[in-house]
Amino acid sequence: MEAVITGLFVGIFFGFVLQRGRFCMNSAFRDVLLLKDNTLLKAVGIALLVELFGFAIMDMTGAIAINPKPFWWGANILGSFVFGVGMVLAGGCASGITYRVGEGMIGAITAVLGLSIGGYITAAGFLKGFKSSLQEATIIKTADGANLTLANVLGMNYSTLALIIFVVAVVAWIIVARKNKEDYDGAAGWSWLSTGVLIGLAGIFAFPLSAAAGRNYPLGITAGWIGVVKNILGKAEGLDWLSWMVLGIMVGSFVAAMIAKEFKFRMPSVGDLLKTFGGGLLMGFGAVTSGGCNIGHLLSGVPQLSLGSILAGISIILGSWATSYLIFVRPNK
Amino acid sequence: MTEITPTKTLDVCGKICPYPDMNTMTTLKKMKKGEILEVLLDYPLSVERIPRNLKKQGHKLLATEQIDGPNHRMLIEAHGLK
Numbered sequence: 265m266e267a268v269i270t271g272l273f274v275g276i277f278f279g280f281v282l283q284r285g286r287f288c289m290n291s292a293f294r295d296v297l298l299l300k301d302n303t304l305l306k307a308v309g310i311a312l313l314v315e316l317f318g319f320a321i322m323d324m325t326g327a328i329a330i331n332p333k334p335f336w337w338g339a340n341i342l343g344s345f346v347f348g349v350g351m352v353l354a355g356g357c358a359s360g361i362t363y364r365v366g367e368g369m370i371g372a373i374t375a376v377l378g379l380s381i382g383g384y385i386t387a388a389g390f391l392k393g394f395k396s397s398l399q400e401a402t403i404i405k406t407a408d409g410a411n412l413t414l415a416n417v418l419g420m421n422y423s424t425l426a427l428i429i430f431v432v433a434v435v436a437w438i439i440v441a442r443k444n445k446e447d448y449d450g451a452a453g454w455s456w457l458s459t460g461v462l463i464g465l466a467g468i469f470a471f472p473l474s475a476a477a478g479r480n481y482p483l484g485i486t487a488g489w490i491g492v493v494k495n496i497l498g499k500a501e502g503l504d505w506l507s508w509m510v511l512g513i514m515v516g517s518f519v520a521a522m523i524a525k526e527f528k529f530r531m532p533s534v535g536d537l538l539k540t541f542g543g544g545l546l547m548g549f550g551a552v553t554s555g556g557c558n559i560g561h562l563l564s565g566v567p568q569l570s571l572g573s574i575l576a577g578i579s580i581i582l583g584s585w586a587t588s589y590l591i592f593v594r595p596n597k
Numbered sequence: 598m599t600e601i602t603p604t605k606t607l608d609v610c611g612k613i614c615p616y617p618d619m620n621t622m623t624t625l626k627k628m629k630k631g632e633i634l635e636v637l638l639d640y641p642l643s644v645e646r647i648p649r650n651l652k653k654q655g656h657k658l659l660a661t662e663q664i665d666g667p668n669h670r671m672l673i674e675a676h677g678l679k
Binding site for chain 1: 610611612613614615616618619622623626639640641642645646649650653666667668
């Protein structure tokens with residue numbers, strides 16, 4: 265029961281912020297390449313910094329125990345690159361397509377369907393063997409069997425290193441921002457700063473609440489959808505914390521879209537529907553192979569300084585840039 | 598603003614990022630200086646993002662009109678430089 269309430273609570277908050285902040289990592293990475301616009305990328309950066317600080321303090325005080333994802337370089341590179349390719353086709357990252365369902369976008373529903381099916385067949389279906397052998401063949405751990413993080417590679421305490429990175433990054437950011445004299449031209453959505461802070465807070469709330477429900481990790485998307493599929497197929501009984509969180513995202517974004525009068529059923533062409541579905545399939549395969557989507561790896565794993573998550577994050581960005589170039593830049597040259 | 602007659606109309610309703618933005622930019626690129634592009638869109642993120650990009654490309658946003666809910670209509674004057 266607790267998992268239902270806290271999962272839904274975090275999901276609704278997260279979904280509300282995603283919709284109002286127009287937070288989408290797919291757009292964040294692509295805009296930098298195509299439109300030379302880094303507004304959303306700055307929101308991602310702020311969210312990571314807020315989490316870095318929050319996780320460090322919580323780990324230090326014992327409120328949480330960080331649980332970084334494994335470093336399996338082959339699976340991280342291949343899976344996350346494929347995920348990056350898929351999210352451009354699907355028109356959104358894992359969190360992006362999930363919150364857009366709540367805005368009434370039919371193309372997002374087919375993308376989520378693809379993500380769930382692609383994720384399920386890689387986690388428990390015919391691609392399971394491939395995924396597991398790639399992960400096992402390329403896994404590297406520390407001498408005492410821990411998952412690699414920046415902290416244990418450098419032989420440092422996690423909280424100490426996290427706080428050092430936090431302070432250095434904040435100071436560097438302020439210096440660069442002052443030099444460039446950036447100003448934000450207002451939009452109906454929230455500014456990148458408030459969006460980033462609130463997304464970061466969602467991650468901070470999620471960690472201890474999810475741990476209390478027996479899942480010691482902050483946010484994620486793909487595994488939550490796979491949980492929904494397992495329930496539909498009768499392979500699992502009852503939804504876990506993450507599945508409730510994912511369902512909460514759609515409730516939160518629906519409420520936010522209704523308040524802003526932005527809810528509308530939007531039906532793209534059949535070709536677009538097929539493309540978002542195919543993109544979703546690639547995302548599901550990629551996320552499960554790599555051990556996480558953009559939320560599990562980038563938003564949740566990078567602030568834990570997991571080397572696997574950092575490598576996955578870079579691969580997601582490269583996959584998205586390569587695809588954006590082929591689809592949007594080259595044809596217009 | 599309704600008195601302005603657009604040279605061309607681009608309907609990107611139902612499309613999500615980055616299509617509304619990209620289609621608008623590539624259409625504008627092919628238009629001559631002073632021609633007016635009317636864009637119909639229903640994607641909130643693009644309604645906010647297109648004006649930012651227009652500024653960078655030198656095109657002029659004449660008006661943004663909210664029709665109802667997320668449905669918007671934009672009128673843009675092309676810069677005309679290829």
